Amino acid sequence: MKQIGLSKETQDYLSIINYFGLEHQLRKLDEEYGELIRAIISYVTRQEAGLPVDKYTLITEIADINTVLKQIMAYFEIETADVKPEMRYKLNRTLALVAKEKRKNDSEIHTSS
Numbered sequence: 175m176k177q178i179g180l181s182k183e184t185q186d187y188l189s190i191i192n193y194f195g196l197e198h199q200l201r202k203l204d205e206e207y208g209e210l211i212r213a214i215i216s217y218v219t220r221q222e223a224g225l226p227v228d229k230y231t232l233i234t235e236i237a238d239i240n241t242v243l244k245q246i247m248a249y250f251e252i253e254t255a256d257v258k259p260e261m262r263y264k265l266n267r268t269l270a271l272v273a274k275e276k277r278k279n280d281s282e283i284h285t286s287s
Contacts, residue, residue, distance in 0.1 A: 184248050191245040199249075203242045210235035 180188070191199050213231045220227045247253070 183244075187241075187245040187248040191249045196246075196249060199242055199245055203239065203246065206235065206238040206242055210239060 194202070210232070213235045217227050217229075217232060247257075
């Protein structure tokens with residue numbers, strides 16, 4: 175089922191989510207996020223213990239999440255360009271919070287000396 179005006183990649187994502195169903199893929203996304211969290215914890219724990227670490231597991235879990243997320247975005251007709259302004263807003267908001275915290279910490283260091 176070729177949909178006119180959609181890229182081959184978007185059509186592929188839609189064919190997957192249409193086959194498995196939205197609810198199934200939402201559960202899959204939840205599962206993949208859990209796997210990424212476990213991979214991050216393992217990575218950090220090994221790093222803190224001075225053991226060898228490998229980013230490959232992180233890369234594969236991020237790829238899994240992005241693949242399912244792209245299916246969901248295609249299903250709801252959400253383009254990356256639709257998401258970017260919100261991402262920029264959240265990035266700027268977090269940067270402002272970091273700057274505020276740094277100023278607060280610098281102030282506390284200078285007043286406690």
